[in-house]
Amino acid sequence: MTAKHVIAIDGPSGVGKGTVALAVAEFLGSTYIDTGAMYRTLAWKAISEGLSVDNESQMERLATQSNFVFDGGRILIDGHDATEKIRTPEIDNAAAKIAQLPQVRTVLVDRQRAFAEDGNVVMEGRDIGTVVLPDAAVKIFLDATPNERALRRLRDKGRGSTETALVDVARALEERDHVDRTRSVSPLTKAADAILVDTTNISIGGVVERVLSIVKEKCS
Numbered sequence: 367m368t369a370k371h372v373i374a375i376d377g378p379s380g381v382g383k384g385t386v387a388l389a390v391a392e393f394l395g396s397t398y399i400d401t402g403a404m405y406r407t408l409a410w411k412a413i414s415e416g417l418s419v420d421n422e423s424q425m426e427r428l429a430t431q432s433n434f435v436f437d438g439g440r441i442l443i444d445g446h447d448a449t450e451k452i453r454t455p456e457i458d459n460a461a462a463k464i465a466q467l468p469q470v471r472t473v474l475v476d477r478q479r480a481f482a483e484d485g486n487v488v489m490e491g492r493d494i495g496t497v498v499l500p501d502a503a504v505k506i507f508l509d510a511t512p513n514e515r516a517l518r519r520l521r522d523k524g525r526g527s528t529e530t531a532l533v534d535v536a537r538a539l540e541e542r543d544h545v546d547r548t549r550s551v552s553p554l555t556k557a558a559d560a561i562l563v564d565t566t567n568i569s570i571g572g573v574v575e576r577v578l579s580i581v582k583e584k585c586s
């Protein structure tokens with residue numbers, strides 16, 4: 367496969383988009399862009415600078431002034447590697463707030479499109495197939511039941527899946543899904559021409575294989 371692939375992967379929290387998209391990008395020799403990490407690093411920078419993530423014009427300015435670099439699975443903001451720092455409950459909440467601000471989305475969507483300009487990109491998020499890259503050659507929408515996604519989250523964090531932990535994590539994921547699916551700008555939704563992959567009963571390796579076979583079918 368030598369064509370320049372632009373691959374859009376969307377889906378709800380905890381579905382494994384990041385792991386799948388990174389593996390697909392590595393296999394294809396493409397750049398992996400985690401758009402959620404852009405909202406997260408911006409939230410991290412805002413908090414570090416003592417700014418309010420509810421202040422839209424301030425957040426828009428911050429987004430405009432920030433430089434984002436992706437390096438494999440890592441993200442740098444203004445040259446600072448923030449990969450681990452952005453995976454906390456505080457950043458989960460702050461990023462979800464920032465993601466609701468239309469002016470910030472406009473700035474970040476422009477940056478995301480610029481990353482895809484030269485092709486050879488695997489980009490994942492919530493609105494990639496619908497808004498950011500509507501002409502992507504391949505669009506995939508990954509889904510899984512809330513219970514399965516909660517189990518994956520607990521496994522990722524190295525936590526055991528006691529009944530209480532599972533119920534708590536599943537509830538938090540459903541709350542974030544609700545915010546993502548019902549927000550007025552760029553809500554999480556499957557593009558009409560995206561291929562739905564229900565990953566509930568498939569291993570991550572199996573999902574990667576399925577996505578690669580879709581890419582092969584669409585791009586050869």
Ligand code: DC
Pocket residue numbers: 379401402403405406458461462463465490491492493494542546
């Ligand atoms: O995928 P994630 O959990 O890292 O995303 C962080 C937040 O950003 C989450 O609230 C969803 C939101 N987001 C978004 O609105 N649009 C995207 N393209 C990616 C993430």
